[in-house]
Amino acid sequence: MSDQTETKFSVLCSLFTWIQRSKSSSKKRSKFRKFLDNFCKSTDDFFAAIRLILPSLDRERGTYGLKESVLSTCLIDALGVSRESEDALRLINWRKGGAKTGANAGNFSLVAIELLQRRQGMASGGLTIKELNRLLDRLASSENRTEKTLVLSELIKGTNAQEMKWIVMIILKDLKLGVSEKSIFHEFHPDAEDLFNVTCDLKLVCEKLKDRNQRHKRQDIEVGKAVRPQLALRVGNATTAWKKLHGKEVVVECKFDGDRIQIHKNGSEIHFFSRNFLDHPEYEHGMSNIIMQNILADRCILDGEMLVWDTSNNRFADFGSNQEIAKAAREGLDSDRQLCYTSVIHQSLKERHEILRKVVKPLKGRLEILIPNGGLNAQCPSGEPYWSRIAYNVEEVERFFKATIENRVVYAFSKSGSTTSSRDEGIVLKDLNSKWEPSDRSGKWLKLKPDYVRAGSDLDVLIIGGYYGSGRRGGEVAQFLVGLAEGSAPNTYPRRFISFCRVGTGLSDDELDALVTKLKPYFRKNEYPKKTPSYYEVTNSSKERPDVWIESPEKSIILSITSDIRTIRSEVFAAPYSLRFPRIDRVRYDKPWHECLDVQCKNFFVWVTHTRNFLLLSFRFSEGEKRLNNGLMTSN
CATH class of the missing domain: 3.30.470.30 (DNA ligase/mRNA capping enzyme)
Known part of the structure; x- marks a missing residue:
């Protein structure tokens, strides 16, 4: 084809689907090369397609301002579906598992397809790559949710559910194709990666390297154009x-x-x-x-x-x-x-x-x-x-x-x-x-x-809530909200726990599955804005808010956690300080729930002072x- 307006987005979707399913890296690259040879004849053709294939590198278009939480409500409104309907709630709660969530929990684009398939036909609406880019430009420049919803409505009318799945993934800038940016650049032109590294300009790369057989003299860096930094x-x-x-x-x-x-x-x-x-x-x-x-x-x-x-x-x-x-x-x-x-x-x-x-x-x-x-x-x-x-x-x-x-x-x-x-x-x-x-x-x-x-003594915290995962951990709790005990009277158990940080890494799949299995009978859905369980002191920040609570501290389990050396003053969690990049060191099945660290006790002070040269549990505030x-x- 010689005219980009004749190239349908469905052709690109077929390429995406084939590449995603293929297990061979060489076949993925070969298929991409054939697409370029057959459907891209001009600079505009190249850029129009490659900016959709590598959406995270496209700086010609502004940011969409749409992460999953906002995108879900915009899609629901664009379809004219009640936000209280079963389908809408499934998309809003796309991470959550359960009997009604289906097998795709944790994968936003697949959960979105379930919603779209019931309301879109199977036939493609004929949207072209050029038209899609124009609509995505409008989506990025839209200043409020109403405008974004109108653009999404147009996209839905011009596509089927499979095409909308890929559009959603382009908006989220994660196609999950299983092929590297380096491979895409190399198949486009042997000098494409080098040129992009010194210009960070995808459009310029497509303009200068449209002839794959003509090598490009290595370009020097240019003042005013971002350069990919040297890394350690x-x-x-x-x-x-x-x-x-x-x-x-x-x-x-x-x-x-x-x-x-x-x-x-x-x-x-x-x-x-x-x-x-x-x-x-x-x-x-x-x-x-x-x-x-x-x-x-x-x-x-x-x-x-x-x-x-x-x-x-x-x-x-x-x-x-x-x-x-x-x-x-x-x-x-x-x-x-x-x-x-x-x-x-x-x-x-x-x-x-x-x-x-x-x-x-x-x-x-x-x-x-x-x-x-x-x-x-x-x-x-x-x-x-x-x-x-x-x-x-x-x-x-x-x-x-x-x-x-x-x-x-x-x-x-x-x-x-x-x-x-x-x-x-x-x-x-x-x-x-x-x-x-x-x-x-x-x-x-x-x-x-x-x-x-590793600190000289353990930082033992109590699990007080959980967060559903995504991808292969979709539909299951994969991270935990942990807390420190509030000071209690001598010879009594603590009755209140202060949120401290969110942690999920450090355990093997088997260890995580075993922990979640033990806790699952005591998970209770977080029905925010309804009242938080009285045992827990939290901020209710959107970054803190768990999907489930542990119904009672007595039913919970202690984790020993560690952290990197940098710490932060906490505004997300109820404790005045928190950890950066915490990870689970081990699950303390051997410790009863009430033996977690007390935020006000001497043991916590000892832990801080013992690790002050490494884990820097700092309560500082200054700037410059x-x-x-x-x-x-x-x-x-």
Whole structure:
């Protein structure tokens, strides 16, 4: 076909179905190649199809603002179905199992098909790829649910249920085809992945590489276009890291716990790109003047870490406070916390360090450079380890790692009972003679993190609720809401439990099945907004709210959990603090329900102090500035 308007979306759906069912990677790639050869004859054809095949990489279209919870109600309204009907409730509660939910519980698109099949014909409505893209553009630009519902209604009229299934998956940006982005790029053009890595522009890739037989000269990075960042390969210990970099000149650096941001300066034009190549204009008010005044190069790209600097405590603030401070700066509000950027292609890392010295004027708490000789190191208080240094042997790497994780912890209870700690989450080792390569994770950079360090004593928590899973765990409880006991009178059992965190990983399938089987007789449906069981203190945040409660603490089971080293002040859960990335260490069938940790007792304080250098159970609140960790420069 020569005209894209004649290519029906049903053709693409047939391709999706065939690829999803095939088990052979080579056959999947071959089928995709045949589709391109037969149905894509122009640049517009290529882009129209590939943006649907790789929806998560399409930045021409804005975000839809539709996750499963909102999408379900919009689909129900688009079909004109009562939200109280059995079909509607099945879609709204798509994760939940039970006699009436069917075999597809946990798979949103398949549950949606059940609803759509009863109301759509089997024949295709003839929607073309071009028409679909136009409607998806409208869906993304719609400003409210009413407008989105109208667009979905048009889509339903032009498709059948099978086609709508794939449209739903495109909207959710997860086609589950079992074929990698790398394979799709390679079949389209041998140079497609490289070009996308340095431009993050799917449309440009389709425009420049429409002839698969014509090789494309490797393109340099361009100021103003997001670049996929260089990545660090994770290693388990310092010895492994040193072996991988054997014979290299190595620098070790703190791994800051902030947001990876590229700052693009092109004269007076400044962009702030995330690692997902989205521009973040909310940083402009807090950082643009700093960049203009302190970056001497007219055109450059800085690749680093955006953090928050607490000027009152002279330290970096908690993870997750960037957006709050950016908003305060935008609204002109005073704060002793400010955005701070810490900074690190054709030249080696050692040469880029020297360029940073020449073109960046560091400003304490606002713009910092991370280099082994000077930069942020010059501000280290006496007795504290440097943020960056040259390492000459594995022993020096191990000492730096230990000092970074342990010695930077400041564990000091304030009058309010809060604690503080630094913003480190491990270390990064880099080959000083390596060049900066977009999306490279070949081992030129290595990261070492103490994420799951075992505490000296157990953190035993009580299961108080459960969440239904998705995919193969659909229809069954797969995660748990856990709580800590509220203080009780001596020689009495606790009668109230405070929500602490949500946890689901760490158990094998068999262990999880056994636990759920024991608890299932005591699951009680959460009928929010009806009253929460009196045993439990919760926030009723949508992120906390479980699908089922344990009917009574006496019927529940204790879990021993562990966590990574970073913790957060909790707004989602009723406890004043929570864990980041908790996981189950073991199920404590040997412990009675009332022996879980008491949030107010001495044992909990002992657990915190014993693990303060590792699990950082911090009650801190402070915020500040953003920093760039690895300056990436282009010539003027």
